[in-house]
Amino acid sequence: MNINEKIKGKIEDILSHLIWETSSKCCFLVDINGNLISAAGYTGDINTVDLASLSASHFAATAALARMMNDNKFTVMFHKGKKESIDINRVGKKYLLVTIFGEKTVLGVLQKETKKTIDKLETLLKQISKIEEKPINNVKKTLSEEINNLLKDL
Amino acid sequence: MSLINYASREINCKIVYYGPGLGGKTTNIKYVYKQIDADARGKLVSLATETDRTLFFDFLPLNLGQVQGFKTRFHLYTVPGQVHYDASRRLILKGADGIIFVADSQKERLEDNIESYKNLNVNLKSQNIDPESIPLVLQYNKMDLPNVMGADILDEKLNKDNYLSFESIAIEGIGVFDTLKAISKLVLKSVSEGR
Amino acid sequence: MSKDGLIIPEDGFNQINEVLDDLLERSTAECAFLVDKSGQLIGMRGDMETVDSAAFASLSAGNFAATSELAKLIGEEEFTVLFHEGDTESIHISIVAQNIIMVIVFKTDLTSLGLVRLEMKKSRKELVKLLKELSEKSKSEGTAKFDESFSKSLDDEIDNLFKDK
Numbered sequence: 144m145n146i147n148e149k150i151k152g153k154i155e156d157i158l159s160h161l162i163w164e165t166s167s168k169c170c171f172l173v174d175i176n177g178n179l180i181s182a183a184g185y186t187g188d189i190n191t192v193d194l195a196s197l198s199a200s201h202f203a204a205t206a207a208l209a210r211m212m213n214d215n216k217f218t219v220m221f222h223k224g225k226k227e228s229i230d231i232n233r234v235g236k237k238y239l240l241v242t243i244f245g246e247k248t249v250l251g252v253l254q255k256e257t258k259k260t261i262d263k264l265e266t267l268l269k270q271i272s273k274i275e276e277k278p279i280n281n282v283k284k285t286l287s288e289e290i291n292n293l294l295k296d297l
Numbered sequence: 298m299s300l301i302n303y304a305s306r307e308i309n310c311k312i313v314y315y316g317p318g319l320g321g322k323t324t325n326i327k328y329v330y331k332q333i334d335a336d337a338r339g340k341l342v343s344l345a346t347e348t349d350r351t352l353f354f355d356f357l358p359l360n361l362g363q364v365q366g367f368k369t370r371f372h373l374y375t376v377p378g379q380v381h382y383d384a385s386r387r388l389i390l391k392g393a394d395g396i397i398f399v400a401d402s403q404k405e406r407l408e409d410n411i412e413s414y415k416n417l418n419v420n421l422k423s424q425n426i427d428p429e430s431i432p433l434v435l436q437y438n439k440m441d442l443p444n445v446m447g448a449d450i451l452d453e454k455l456n457k458d459n460y461l462s463f464e465s466i467a468i469e470g471i472g473v474f475d476t477l478k479a480i481s482k483l484v485l486k487s488v489s490e491g492r
Numbered sequence: 493m494s495k496d497g498l499i500i501p502e503d504g505f506n507q508i509n510e511v512l513d514d515l516l517e518r519s520t521a522e523c524a525f526l527v528d529k530s531g532q533l534i535g536m537r538g539d540m541e542t543v544d545s546a547a548f549a550s551l552s553a554g555n556f557a558a559t560s561e562l563a564k565l566i567g568e569e570e571f572t573v574l575f576h577e578g579d580t581e582s583i584h585i586s587i588v589a590q591n592i593i594m595v596i597v598f599k600t601d602l603t604s605l606g607l608v609r610l611e612m613k614k615s616r617k618e619l620v621k622l623l624k625e626l627s628e629k630s631k632s633e634g635t636a637k638f639d640e641s642f643s644k645s646l647d648d649e650i651d652n653l654f655k656d657k
Contacts, residue, residue, distance in 0.1 A: 176346040177382060189565055193384035197562045200353035200385040203344040204555035205576060211543055211551070212597075214578035222559055224568030243566055298591070300532050302500040309532050332657055340544040342551060353554060356531070358546040361653055364645040365638075372531060372550070384565075388557040392530020392591075474654040481654070485646045489638035 150271055151181055154264065158183035161260045165253045167244035168227065172264065173198050175237050189243075198231060198241050232257055235265045298392035299488045308369045310484050311392050312477075315417050316399035317409040318350070318378030321438040321467040325399060326355050326375050328470045329477065333359060351377040354389045361481075371481060378413070387420045395432040395484035396421075397476055399467070400455060402437045402445040410455055432483035435462040436476045441469070498528065498591075499630040505535050508622050511615055512537040519611035521598035522581075527553050529591045540597065552595045556585050575605060584608050588616065589623040 158170050162184040169184030171191065177199035179191050209216055222229045230242040230253065240261060244253060300309040314322040323343070330341045337360045344353035354374050361369035374393075376386040398417065400410040418428045437451045446454075448464050456462055461479050465472025512524045516538050523538025525548065533549035540548070560570035574585040577600060584596040584605065596608055 176348075176350075177352055177385075188567070190384070192381050194562070194565055196382045196384045197558050197565065200344065200382075200388075201555060201558035201562065203353050204551050204558060207342065207344060208548070208551050208555065208576070208583065209578055211548060212578060212581045214580055216578065222563065222571040222574065224563055224566070224571060227566050227568055229562055229566065298498060298528065298530050298532075300498050300500070300528070300534065302534075304500050304505055311530055311532070329654075332655075333653065337653060340547045342547045344554075353558070356547065356550045358550075359653070361646070362649045364649055365642050369646065369649070372546070374531075384561060385558065388554070388561060391557065392528065392532070470656060474656060478650050478654045481650045482647055485650070486643055489643050489646070 150267070153267055154181040155183055157260055157263045157267070161242070161256055164256045165242075165244065165249075166247040167242050167253065170240060170242040171195070171198075172234065173239045173241055175199055175202055175239060180238070184243075194241065198239055202231065202233075202239055230257065232261060234261050235268050238264070238268065240264065299394050299484075301488070306367050308367050308485075308488065309372065310370070310394040310481075310488060311372045311374065312395045312397065312480055312484060313390060313393045314373070314375040314397045314399055315390075315413070316378055317401055317406065317413040318380070320378060320399045320401040320406075320410075320413075321436075321465070322375040322378060322399045323351055323355050324438075324467040325397070325436070325465075325473050325476070326357055326373055328467060328473045329359075329373065330357055332470065332474075336360075337362070350379060351375055352382065353377065353385050369485070371484075373477075380412075383416065383420075386416075387423055390420050390424045390426065393421075393424075393426060393431065394488065395434075395480045397434055397436055397480050398455075399436045399438050400451060402439050402448075402451060402464075403442055404444050404446055407446065407454060410451075414455055429458075432480060432487055433460050434476055434480045434483070435460055436465050436467075436472060437462060438465045438467050438472075440464045440471075441466045498534070498627070500534075500626065501629055508535065508619065508626070509537055511618050511622065515596075515611055515615040518614075519596070519598065519608050520603045521596045521608055523597050525549060525552065525595040525597075526588070527593050527595060529553055529557060529593065534592065538597075548595075552583070552585055553593065556593050577605070584612065586612065588619050589627065592623060594619070 154172055158181060161170055167184060169186045171182045171194060172180040173195045174180055177196045179195040182191060227243055227245045232240045234240050314325055316322055339358035342356040346352050354376060357373045359371045374389050376389045421428045435456055437448050439445060452462055463472045463476045467473055516524055523540045525533060526535040527549040528534055531550040531553040533545055536545060556574055559574055563571045572587050576583045580600055582598055582600045586594055588594045598608055
């Protein structure tokens with residue numbers, strides 16, 4: 144999915160807001176194919192390519208386990224570390240919100256704000272997919288006109 | 298890691314297909330899945346992207362049958378080939394007993410093959426596996442395409458350690474079993490000799 | 493065999509099985525899998541009818557490995573516990589030895605995570621001890637004892653299995 148600069152800016156704002164409200168260290172929007180879409184907060188010491196790849200892999204394995212057990216979903220709980228923890232949530236069908244946080248973050252606040260963030264992101268991403276559908280239809284129409292024209296000349 | 302269970306009389310080994318993206322690793326495993334009798338194999342697990350590129354791994358368990366009362370099983374895995382999936386790829390090498398390196402024989406992919414081979418060595422070490430001692434075979438895939446390098450040149454460029462190498466057209470199944478047979482024998486020899 | 497190869501002796505898993513059975517009964521969980529981090533199923537107790545156990549083991553190990561690596565990325569040591577709650581079934585994954593994880597599957601509405609965690613805590617020490625003993629025995633028992641005829645028979649089986657139809 145082609146996400147232009149304007150939209151990326153909006154996504155970044157939403158992510159930054161989450162960091163601000165929860166005092167989390169950083170957060171990422173990743174697609175389920177392992178590509179990093181956007182990030183906010185202090186990401187300096189983290190390899191973001193690896194983070195995107197591993198988050199997607201983790202999600203894929205989790206989803207496959209759920210399917211094996213005929214379950215619709217597994218709620219991915221957060222993974223608690225000594226100093227920092229990771230929270231991974233699904234956003235729409237194709238994205239993941241990965242949040243890294245430490246002791247400064249209150250879990251209840253994180254849960255609440257994460258839900259709001261997911262809602263905002265889902266709304267924004269839905270709009271993008273609507274915009275995307277139009278150009279493809281135009282291309283199809285133009286292409287078939289072109290082909291008809293070519294055939295007429297033969 | 299190989300597992301020898303005297304209690305349940307089982308021997309299990311892990312074989313990993315490695316190589317650059319779109320080289321034919323998943324094609325190999327899918328061919329094996331189709332050809333092997335259903336009672337000699339388990340479910341094929343494929344964790345892939347929406348465009349069918351391997352994201353995390355493919356997995357296929359195979360049953361070799363009983364030998365001297367021991368059930369022997371192979372677990373076949375493929376890694377994701379794309380460069381940015383390195384962190385995931387590394388994990389699949391954990392406990393590997395043998396490697397099939399699937400190279401894309403097209404001229405323009407030589408650099409990718411070389412990079413991937415180097416990457417294999419780095420990642421093996423990261424999983425505490427000695428690259429010099431793990432059984433390995435090379436497969437030179439896509440030999441049906443017009444722009445491929447010859448196997449002898451590929452040997453020169455990629456196979457400095459003189460491993461067994463096989464030409465293949467994995468999409469048609471050519472060379473798939475030859476390669477797998479070779480690595481399996483090497484791995485089981487290694488296991489049964491207790492190396 | 494890599495130096496990490498595991499050999500399970502003839503008297504194998506009896507004690508370990510007992511600990512697992514006991515754990516399952518007390519926690520009312522459905523089944524417990526012992527899986528090595530490379531994805532191999534080492535042992536299983538309980539009942540998982542519909543599930544392909546090899547695939548299950550491989551996915552659990554992969555899942556755990558990805559999370560561990562994520563932990564390392566943020567400067568943490570690997571997370572020791574993973575929990576996934578599903579609509580009907582849930583999974584609790586934890587490390588029980590350097591290279592072995594335990595996967596407990598339980599019905600979401602029948603068993604509580606709290607109970608699983610509590611019982612797991614009780615059984616853990618014993619389990620860790622037994623697995624450590626197993627691993628040490630495995631190393632000291634040394635190498636596998638197979639002769640040349642075994643090798644040859646294996647080769648024949650390989651030729652039989654890997655055949656184009």
